[in-house]
Amino acid sequence: MFIPFTLSVLCAFSSHAMALSEAEQTQIELLKNTALNSDLSYQIVESLTTEVGHRFMGSEGDKKAIKWATAKMKSLGFDKVWTEEVSGPKWSRGEVKARIVTPFPHDVVVIALGGSVGTEQTGITAPVEHFKTLADLKMAPKGSLKGKIAFVSYQMTRHIDGQDYGPAVGARVEGASIAAEKGAIAFIMRSVGTDNNRIAHTGMMRYKEGVKKIPAVALSNPDANLLVNQFSREKTVNFHLKMTSNNPKGEMVKSANVIGEITGSEFPNDIVAIGAHLDSRDVGTGAMDDGLGVAMVLASAHHIAQLPVRPKKTLRVILFAAEEVGLLGAKAYVDKHKTNMDNHIIGAEWDFGLGRIYKMTPGVGASSLNGIRALANILAPMGVSLAPTNDARAQSDMSLLSDAGMPSINFSPDGSTYFDYHHTENDTLDKIDPDALKQNTAVYTVFAYFATQSAIDFRK
Structure with a gap:
């Protein structure tokens, strides 16, 4: 049905007005401008990467x-700050060296995958069997890789939304155990990354229960190409790998989720949750993964905390522990707060991308979509569109809160270059775009204020 332009504008304004009062609409515009002109989020990520790493x-x-996070929250004006303990298995990276031995010798750049066991003291030298994809490796007959090293060369492609990460990361997570089931003594994969730097990408892998644990490494993209080129000569390729990664059975370490609140003035038990993960891989300084997210949610909460009146509902910032080793902090949070998950009225996390947010996807009740459209009207001038779907889970850690029933928003940023640096030594502060960070922080600030002020029941 055709709706005249003037009527469509009135409808949009009407839904906006229903969500927020006139004073709140004025306030949200002021907050947006404050965040767009503030360097606070950049100062926070600079502090984290410089003072902690x-x-x-x-x-x-x-x-x-x-x-650092506990002190930072207190200095930024949070009403409550506390930690909740998280425990997980110990793992040490150690050192690694790798070399193509024949037919054409080359030293190559590899990195141990997180959780991998090491080699014996003298290392491993063995012929390599090449597979283009994880699916090809899965199809190899049982026992066919006895005494060999399995190599998967699948190359991730670049997309704004990082959509090829899923197909590429399967080899990292499952590859070693699948190779071991075929008889392999080690596993090599092309790094899960879109760069052409001679730097390898690490990341979490998992061993299958009851299957022998074999060493697992990622090879830099240029060296993966070099290895593939050697196979094209139709000669046996032998590879040497020596690594001292240590995964002591049963030994545990402790960490903690760090949580802060701006307490609601009218409905303190209703929680709007925004989050990021505080931990990082043990390479680089964790600037973009996920120092960027930490900075955004802390700055967003601070801007709201500076208002003369506290928001109606509680704004809770959750900095999750141990995301990189299996969402352990998120699992602990959901378990600890399972009796009041209904109080978590909506949430969003940041754990992807370096560019500006261009899309918002909701995961809310059908009746609350008009309220989401009102939020979209506020965000549209910043270049954020509303997705046509209503099926979002929050990112990373907070996806477990979504699974536990929390309505969620997923904000999509430009991630075209994210996997150039992801899980590498190159995850450093210089990769952060200060202007994009301002826009992203403004989006989260607007979302957080809107959700804490509106009377919308996002479950309905």
Whole structure:
């Protein structure tokens, strides 16, 4: 049905007005402008990367990060700040060296996958069997890789939404155990990354229960190409791998979720949750994964905390522990708060992308979509469109809260270059775009204020 332009504008304004009062509409515009012109989020990520650095679970950096985050929340005006303990298995990266031995010798750049066992002291030298995809490896006959090293060369492609990460990361997660089931003594994969730098990408892998644990490494993209080129000569390729990664059975380390609140003035038990993960891989300084998210949600809460009146509902910032080793902080949070998950009225997390947010996807009750459209009207001038779907789970850690029934929003940023640096030594502060960070922070600030002020029941 055709709706005249003037009527459509009135409808949009009407839904906006229903969600927020006139004073609140004025306030949200002021907040948006404050965030768009503030350097606070950049100052926070600079502080985290300079004063702490990498924050792998159980490391000294992790301990420092918990203290840093607690102090930062207090300095930014949070009403309540506390920690909740999280525990997980210990793992040490150690050192690694790799070399193509024949037919054409080359030293190559590899990195141990997170959780991998090491080699024997003298290392492993063995012929390599090449598979283009994980599916090809799965099809190899049982026992066909006895005494060999399996290599998967699948190359991730670049997309604004990072959509090829899923197909590429399967080899990282499952590859070693699948190779071991075929008789392999080690597993090599092309790095899950879109760069052409001679730097390898790490990340979490998992061993299958009851299957022998074999060493697993990722190879830099240029060296993966080099290895593939050697196979094209139709000669046997032999590879040497030596690594001292340590995964002591049963040994545990501790970390903590760091949580802060701006307490609601009218409905303190209703929680709007925004979050990021505080931990990082043990390479780089964790600037974009996920220092960027930490900075955004802390700055957003601070801007709202500076208002003369507290928001109607509680704004809770959750900095999750141990995301990089299996969402352990999120699992602990959901378990601890399972009796009041109904109080979590809506939430969003940041854990992807370096560019500006261009799309908002809701995951809410059908009746509350008019309220989401009102929010979309506020965000549209910043270049954020509303997705036609209503099926969002929150990102990363907070996806577990979505699964537990929390309505969610997923904000999509430009992630075209994200996987150039993801899980590498190159995850450093210089990759952060200060202007994009301002826009992203403004989006989260607007969302947080809108959700804490509106009377919308996002479950309905």
